[in-house]
Amino acid sequence: MQRKLYDIMLILSPMIIFLIFxxxxxxxxxxxxxxxxxxxxxxEKAIEEYQNxxxxxxxxxxxxxxxxxxxxxxxxxxxx
Numbered sequence: 001m002q003r004k005l006y007d008i009m010l011i012l013s014p015m016i017i018f019l020i021f022x023x024x025x026x027x028x029x030x031x032x033x034x035x036x037x038x039x040x041x042x043x044e045k046a047i048e049e050y051q052n053x054x055x056x057x058x059x060x061x062x063x064x065x066x067x068x069x070x071x072x073x074x075x076x077x078x079x080x
Contacts, residue, residue: 019039026032033041049055 022036023038023040026036026038
């Protein structure tokens, strides 16, 4: 059990270090914050968007168009 926890921490540590560095890099510098939004701001915006019904409608429409487009492409290209 302890070995498994160690392996998980070993895998996640580069990502955590990267996110901490990224947050520190853009902190309190408006030009950098404009070019590279802080991970905390990206996370806040993602949560805000996930709670919006229009977001899920866009996901539905995009998924439908993708599936129908691939179906049409498959039937048009391979069954001629």
